[in-house]
Amino acid sequence: MKGAVGRICGDASPTEFSFIVFDPKSVRHTDYIKAWNDVDGWVMAQVVDIKATSDISESEILQGRNVEKELYLAKAVVIGKRDERGMLRIPKTPFVPGENVFKAEEDLVVDVLGLEKDGIYLGLLDDTQIKVNLDLNSFVQKHCCILAKTGSGKSYTAGVIIEELIEKGAPLFIIDPHGEYATLKEPNRNEGELERMEIFGVKPKGYSNVMIYVPPNSPFVDRADGVLKLDGTNLTAEEIVELAGITSSTSQALLYQAIKNLKDRNYTIEDVIQEVESIKHNAKWALLGHLEKIVEAGLFNENPTPVNALLQKGKAIVLDMRGIPPEHQDLIVSRICHKLFELRKRDDVPAGMIVLEEAHNFIPERGMGKAVSTPVLRTIASEGRKFGLGLMVISQRPARVDKNVISQCNTQIILRVTNPNDINAIKRGVEGLTAEMVDEVRRLPPGTAIVVSPELERPVIVSVRVRKSMHGGQAVNIIEKKRGFFKAGKKDKKKDRGLKKREKSFFEKMFG
Ligand SMILES: Nc1ncnc2c1ncn2[C@@H]1O[C@H](COP(=O)(O)OP(=O)(O)O)[C@@H](O)[C@H]1O
Numbered sequence: 001m002k003g004a005v006g007r008i009c010g011d012a013s014p015t016e017f018s019f020i021v022f023d024p025k026s027v028r029h030t031d032y033i034k035a036w037n038d039v040d041g042w043v044m045a046q047v048v049d050i051k052a053t054s055d056i057s058e059s060e061i062l063q064g065r066n067v068e069k070e071l072y073l074a075k076a077v078v079i080g081k082r083d084e085r086g087m088l089r090i091p092k093t094p095f096v097p098g099e100n101v102f103k104a105e106e107d108l109v110v111d112v113l114g115l116e117k118d119g120i121y122l123g124l125l126d127d128t129q130i131k132v133n134l135d136l137n138s139f140v141q142k143h144c145c146i147l148a149k150t151g152s153g154k155s156y157t158a159g160v161i162i163e164e165l166i167e168k169g170a171p172l173f174i175i176d177p178h179g180e181y182a183t184l185k186e187p188n189r190n191e192g193e194l195e196r197m198e199i200f201g202v203k204p205k206g207y208s209n210v211m212i213y214v215p216p217n218s219p220f221v222d223r224a225d226g227v228l229k230l231d232g233t234n235l236t237a238e239e240i241v242e243l244a245g246i247t248s249s250t251s252q253a254l255l256y257q258a259i260k261n262l263k264d265r266n267y268t269i270e271d272v273i274q275e276v277e278s279i280k281h282n283a284k285w286a287l288l289g290h291l292e293k294i295v296e297a298g299l300f301n302e303n304p305t306p307v308n309a310l311l312q313k314g315k316a317i318v319l320d321m322r323g324i325p326p327e328h329q330d331l332i333v334s335r336i337c338h339k340l341f342e343l344r345k346r347d348d349v350p351a352g353m354i355v356l357e358e359a360h361n362f363i364p365e366r367g368m369g370k371a372v373s374t375p376v377l378r379t380i381a382s383e384g385r386k387f388g389l390g391l392m393v394i395s396q397r398p399a400r401v402d403k404n405v406i407s408q409c410n411t412q413i414i415l416r417v418t419n420p421n422d423i424n425a426i427k428r429g430v431e432g433l434t435a436e437m438v439d440e441v442r443r444l445p446p447g448t449a450i451v452v453s454p455e456l457e458r459p460v461i462v463s464v465r466v467r468k469s470m471h472g473g474q475a476v477n478i479i480e481k482k483r484g485f486f487k488a489g490k491k492d493k494k495k496d497r498g499l500k501k502r503e504k505s506f507f508e509k510m511f512g
């Protein structure tokens, strides 16, 4: 029969069958195919295995290949067909040996898998021209995670999704520890990527509705659109301990005492200092030193940036925290997310999404580190969707991210992962991944993702599209290498200043 790629053979059931492949080059692992079922008509299946066999004897093998006698046998698992109500139906009667097998056409694949006609365009279904669009609302409001080892395309994929969300007008707040997202403003100029744009049907584009905020102690204040000044009132003792790195238990005890004395009113860090000064204890001087350092860092301001500026209709706000110490980053994230969630609950900011890069630093798995931002992020993960506040959690160490947070994510995007602990975390946290898919995760080439979502009937393999805007990841790597290089000679102030100059001119060349 015309167009057939194979024929069913051997034992066939309603849920799986094997077929002889006519042309071994035309049928591949993970291909979508269709076969006729006497009761249900055309039903879609997926190739899960292909084997080459031959019935020539071992002595004949010594003569070399005998193409006439080669046989290619594929195994297919039935996915089903949509009934009149749009429900997926798996046949109850077996497929019949001798029936022809065909490639599934685009409409059938889109319909059976549950892909959207419109939505967040992530890329092409592996080895096809079929666009993978994900449902916008479920994406923004029900959390998503992107997990993969370093260099496999997490930030790039996040960039693709962010572009789509910006175009749909979804308010975004992007927590960017490495300063990789400022380049969303610039159209893609990467030659290799420009060449591949036609395949994906995209054109270069920069986004002018992206705004870059930096903390006041950032080395990049001069090129930001705004400085994020934090409200420093009523810092908890835990926050101060982490912020200042206070390890001495005596200092901690004095701090708890001082804050307890202040408890009934709103207090600033200066009030805490005054309170500690009034304590009669020799250990107070060490504590005061720590507290002064917090003041000097200049994170806090009497006129803090209104947090409702960070989640706005039609805007993506990037909080670029490059060059900010981790303990400051953690506190900033904690304070901002806490306030954003409060505002969202009162409907004082629109529904939107918080993008969290390096999530393992902010919501570590229990027993794998501590962060003051953890409680609020856990709350947003478990309650955010009720209030229309979504999270996009990105991490290269799935095993080190709070596993509850990963399992709360509706859409899970997994790129290449090889570390056995991380693979185990993915097996635990991602429902619906078969053992075969888990094996696949180890082999995924860069830029290829497995996407799991309740809206999709099966996990799908997606070749992530090229970015319309410039990807910032690579540029940052170069800057960080330079910084690392100069760290060795840190005592030399001249060199330090030289570094700042170099970073500036480099940045300006790239993005300025
Ligand atoms: N879908 C893609 N298309 C083209 N290049 C990609 C794609 N995904 C990743 N890359 C390339 O791989 C590099 C590493 O990706 P990146 O997202 O920065 O990795 P990480 O997982 O460490 O965040 C990028 O600089 C980019 O060149």
Ligand SMILES: [Mg+2]
Pocket: 154, 155, 156, 473
């Ligand atoms: Mg990255």
